[in-house]
Amino acid sequence: MKRIMGYIIITLLVMPAFLSCANLVNDPDNPEIEDRVFDVKLFGIWGFFFQSFTKHIDVVCAWFEEDGENPEYLTVFLQTRSLVERTESFEALYKVNWNFNHERYGVIVKIHPDGIFAGFEAYKDLGNNQYERHDCEGILDVEQGLLTWHVEKEMIGDLGPGDVLTTTLACALLRPWDATKGEGADIFKDLTSRMIAPPDERYGEDYCIQY
Numbered sequence: 261m262k263r264i265m266g267y268i269i270i271t272l273l274v275m276p277a278f279l280s281c282a283n284l285v286n287d288p289d290n291p292e293i294e295d296r297v298f299d300v301k302l303f304g305i306w307g308f309f310f311q312s313f314t315k316h317i318d319v320v321c322a323w324f325e326e327d328g329e330n331p332e333y334l335t336v337f338l339q340t341r342s343l344v345e346r347t348e349s350f351e352a353l354y355k356v357n358w359n360f361n362h363e364r365y366g367v368i369v370k371i372h373p374d375g376i377f378a379g380f381e382a383y384k385d386l387g388n389n390q391y392e393r394h395d396c397e398g399i400l401d402v403e404q405g406l407l408t409w410h411v412e413k414e415m416i417g418d419l420g421p422g423d424v425l426t427t428t429l430a431c432a433l434l435r436p437w438d439a440t441k442g443e444g445a446d447i448f449k450d451l452t453s454r455m456i457a458p459p460d461e462r463y464g465e466d467y468c469i470q471y
């Protein structure tokens with residue numbers, strides 16, 4: 261019972277703070293995307309018993325930052341409960357994505373048993389499982405459980421001041437992968453979007469580009 265109460269308190273602490281875009285401060289205390297913890301699902305079904313070994317795909321929050329000194333970059337952060345440098349066997353996939361100008365953009369990284377696979381990337385979703393991909397700088401901070409993508413705005417719709425990123429969401433998942441067959445079906449998954457929720461609570465907050 262004590263443990264359940266603990267999880268309820270943690271859940272309350274990470275519930276979305278509905279701040280207006282103009283008031284947002286770019287820092288981890290005001291993330292655009294917030295998620296429950298201990299909510300990883302196996303084939304869409306939640307189970308308490310596997311939360312302890314799926315903490316590296318348990319999304320806590322994600323947010324965007326800009327730096328006036330380097331206005332040509334957008335930095336995207338994804339905080340998990342824990343990260344690993346190498347997975348045991350599955351592919352771990354992490355992404356944050358959003359809509360801009362009627363197109364879907366995002367950032368992605370995959371971790372395999374031998375480490376980061378194919379690097380950090382930014383993408384534009386072209387539909388039918390096709391993507392325009394761009395390499396970008398990234399950081400895998402195992403100690404903090406934090407992933408960082410440093411993306412040139414030019415690659416993600418040539419963003420400028422006043423542009424707004426909408427329907428923001430983050431996702432982490434585990435799936436089988438092998439060099440010949442490629443990736444298998446998503447087995448364990450954590451999504452931040454909630455389809456069974458009022459429309460304004462389904463996705464994270466919008467992010468307004470400052471520079």
Ligand SMILES: [Ca+2]
Nearest residue numbers: 295296318319
């Ligand atoms: Ca989560």
Ligand SMILES: [Ca+2]
Nearest residue numbers: 295299451452
């Ligand atoms: Ca979730």
